[in-house]
Amino acid sequence: MFQVLIDSAVRASELSLVAIGLSLTWGVAKFANIAHVQYAPLGAYLALLFVNMFALGLVVGAIMGILATGLIGVLLYRAFFRRLVRASSATALIGSLAISIVITAGIQTAAGPSPRPLPLPILPGIAFGGAIITRTQLIVIAIATTVIIMFFAGLMLTKVGRSIRCVMANADLAEASGIDTARIKTHVFFVSGGMAALGGVLLAMDTTVSLEMGTVLLLPVVAAVIMGGVGSPLGSVAAAAILAVVENLILDIDFGSLLGGETTYVPLNYSAAIGFVALILVMLLKPQGIFGFGGRRA
Amino acid sequence: MLDFVIYLVTISAIYGMLAVSLNLQTGVTGLLNFGQVAFFGVGAYATGIVALNGGSWIVGVLIGVVVASLLGIVVGRLGRTLAADYWAIVTLALAECFRLIVTNESAWTGGPQGIGGIPGPFASDSALIVSFAWLGSCVALLAATYFVSQRLTETQFGRVLRLLREQPLLTESLGHNVTAAKVRLLMIAAPIAAIAGSCYTLYISFIGPGQLLPIETFLVFTMLIVGGMGNMRGAIVGAVVVQLIYSGSRFLKDVFPIPPENAGSIRVLIIGATLTAFLLWRSEGLFPERLRKLDADRS
């Protein structure tokens, strides 16, 4: 039981960080940026680059990687996505497809296709209550929780945060009341890119720096964003947590014994399907999000 | 060398069919189908599974067409309540589910390493004759799909679809059943993709879940953007151009000193860069249609 909680907490931490960013940009810029999930491996690879190239510690390297990714997110928006959104959100969606391909292929060309570990000591995990948690996982949960709390504090309490919420609610009205929407959008893309990169670095610390990190995150993250309501970062955190628990719980239940038969588990090879099915169900039944926070889109 | 060129042209013809099918969905009707590879996969695997169990390729192709058509109906009805970009993501999720099932149900589908050694319809001692037979068949099929699709867009139905793409509410208010129109369209477009899938499987005598990755759908989208959405000629030209770029880039390493480990990713990078460039500077493609841009907010 504890193991499910630990695994869910770690998974939720990583998912939320990426999902918050996507929810924000989708709500503010009005298009689904599926390249967003690629900021996670991008951040992880850049962190690795800074650590190796400049012999910086992991912490400094990671921070630089995160900042760099935030900048790249802004650049991509200003140079590319902004133009496409003016045509239509569908064109921007296809554009984000192109950018995801470019990011993944670009990373592979520069860094090679093999996964690489971040320079962390490999230590045995800590056992309690029949479960095991590694020191890294503790750090992941701690950092993610802190950052998420800081983010919401910023969103709710600061002037910039208020402006962001205004722009998400009604961009025209916000502009009319004197908010510089262009600058706000820049801030949003920077923060989103950075948080996704942080999610990627944490995920890499827990597992490894790999190319497929982004692609594997795509559907679960989109599921979390839509379940939570597009444009509602709080919703996406809640949805990410629910999704993480469901994923781990389903794999842990011995359905066979429950139904009075032999020990049967859901085959692990189908674990990815859980996210997909959640997404499809939400899209079909409640596209405005299970909490109803999201704007009416369907 | 000749054999390789024939191979390139044949594969381009097969991708051309996929592009025409996707064009009917996206270019003409405004349906962003990010799961196009699933229709392809249905035809490909139907043929493969039937061959695995000793059946004739004709049966395989027919089953592929029927199942794809049914899948098209299901997917079309899903579109009823969803905005274009949401529908795109649902189709992506569905295609990924399909790929996951195919990868794991090894008893039926050969699992991750797929089905190999599939006998094709042409038996001859000369490999060259078989190559030419394939070339001829695929080009002929492409021509057929082109004509069928072209005629479709010129009919009343085609006009309704284009109106649906631009002004769905208006279409509805004029008395057309929007969902029924989408379903009808998909029942035509899906089998075309399935036939392309069957051709592919029979041609290279192999099918595996690696063929069903989302990148394949994205490749076809690139072909449409490059060629020009909404028009069939554009779809085919786009298919040829992108296929040439993709296959031609395999030879880059013979000319430039590119380490072989990077050759694969550079080819994909070129495709991504091409798509990006076109979206920025020529989003209407090489052969623009008169009504060019999609507007998902209104569909």
Added chain:
Amino acid sequence: MRDLKRTATAALGTAALATLAACGGGGGSASVGDDESSPTASGESKESKQGAVNLGAVLPLTGASATIGEDQRRGIDLAVEQINENGGVLGKDLNVVVEDSQGAAASALDAARKLVSVDNAPVVIGEYSSGNTVPLGQFLQRQGIVHINPGSSSPEIADIGDMSFSTIGLDTIAGQFTADAVYERGYETAAFLVPNNSYGEGVLKTFKQQYEEIGGEITSEILYTEGQSDYRSELQRLAEGDPAVFVYSAYGQESAIINKQAFEMGLSDKPWFGIYLSMTTSDSDQATVEGQIGMDVNYIGPDGQSYEEAYKEEYGEDFASTFSGYTYDAVMLAAESIEMAGSAEPEEVAKAMAEVGKDFSGATGEISLDEDGQRTDQPYAVLEYQGGDLVPAP
């Protein structure tokens, strides 16, 4: 007017690429010289050479098995160098064009197609993973080209056809050997982890058959999906049955993650038995695999001394994997068969290879091919990982 200009530019660009494809692909055209090959090791190149006997190889230079693929390439390089120093083949230089399979069947087939129709290779060596070797071999069989398998062990390979030969032994024996080795050490319950592909399925089947027959019990068997970055769920399931030993096989880079996570989860305190131990430990962190035992091909035969020395001299290190000897032997076998046939026609070469293969002294030991072109005996050894080296286990 602008439209026309743009379309013309696009058309020109495409024409340029097409020309590139046509030129770059063919061997020895004006733009691509026939004496200077690519800037890598001596023997192998990326394009065929005029005036040389060109063979082909499809290897996983990228992907999960890249470390192995690279080592396989080294074996080829050394063989080509050796052959050319001794006068080449049929009086000409030998050249092996190596293409990347990217670890995927479709790319492997694509690469093979290029080797056959552009480079006109009569023999193609490849690949490493059974899931790729089998379709590759089937394609080559259909094309009437000789196929040599230097790395895969699925029993399916024996059925490919009369143009297909193997320098490495198939798994029919590997699974049994492992079962015996494990049970003899007193491990009566085992958990089994292999990749979800034809290699994994094959070795699981043969292991299970033997192990259960001699009294062992498999507590859980997991075929993991390749290419993941997190194997904790799989490891948790394996641990649940509380087995006496974990029997596993995984490709280098995935294996590194598996071993790392098993270590973190405290599972390495239990015995681990690796099938093809050199492969499963090739990329793993030392601390995570210390003390593991496993089996591996006895990869250097009595005549292999000179090969081992040549390898050390060229690359400055011990064997990076156990697989370079097999590609070395494959090239040697091909060269000798071509010499004996007196021609590079695939059919003639195949006939000669069946003869030569009956009694061939390779770097990996005595190779004696049966009527399916497969090795009749493949010696294995039980090894232990100690401080970065594989030594015979007690």
